[in-house]
Amino acid sequence: MTARRTRLIVALDTKDTDQARAWRAQTAASDVRPGADAVKLGLEFTYARGLDAVRDVAGDRPLFLDLKLHDIPNTVASAIGSLAAMRPAMLTIHAAGGHAMIAAARAAVDDAFPVDARPILLAVTVLTSMDAEALRETGVSDTPRGQVVRLGTLAMAAGADGLVCSSHEIAPLRDRLGDRPVLVVPGIRPAGTAAGDQKRIMTPIEASRAGADWIVVGRPITTAADPAAAAAAIAAELAG
DSSP: OOOOOOEEEEEOOOSOHHHHHHHHHHTBOOSSSOOBSEEEEEHHHHHHHOHHHHHHHHTTSOEEEEEEEOSOHHHHHHHHHHTGGGOOSEEEEEGGGOHHHHHHHHHHHHHHSOGGGOOEEEEEOSOTTOOHHHHHHTTOOSOHHHHHHHHHHHHHHHTOSEEEOOGGGHHHHHHHHTTOSEEEEOOBOOTTSOOTTOSSOBOHHHHHHHTOSEEEEOHHHHTSSSHHHHHHHHHHHHHO
16 A cells, blocks of 8 residues: 545535635634545535636635535536536535436536546545444345445446545555545544544544545534644644
8 A cells, every 4th residue: 555645625614605614714724723525515505506616715725616416427427517617626426326316427527627627536435424323224135334335336337537435445455456536535423523423434544544535524623612723733733
């Protein structure tokens, strides 16, 4: 395995544009303290405020646009074309959409974006809110780990650049796929913070040591008394 630096994405999970802007500004790195390397805006904010507001809030920060596209191949490809003006640094689709959908997404990214501005195409494997029982309710008899490795292998073969997975699946994915996939890991909870609705979690440093390229942290930063200090503490922990 090659040495990697794990980077921090702060999730701006709100419907309020002013609040999202404030969190973006508070969590940026400065000359006096480290901060998040990118911001995430997803379904909650995009549905409430629209793509123009997403572009405005992201500003010049790298944008993880987490819309988890999942539809027939032609529709997903067309949607990606519509998102080209957003210039996201990362874009998500669902690995469960299958080989044809992922391949169509890959082709759409290559066609719609300039070579030097193509987003990292990430396939979401199993949501971090799901455990084995939740999978069984959907008809999947395998463990979360087995399903993540299965979907991750499929997604990478179909053209994804990386995967979204829980921290508990980093090691088996690295064992199967090596350094090739960019691994983006939500469900991160600093020591001493509440798990909330997440089922498969680790601390930032645990995820980094396991091999995460990026971690996504939302509420432990944005609901902290001092979001800037919370982001800086995680960034410093990752930097060692």
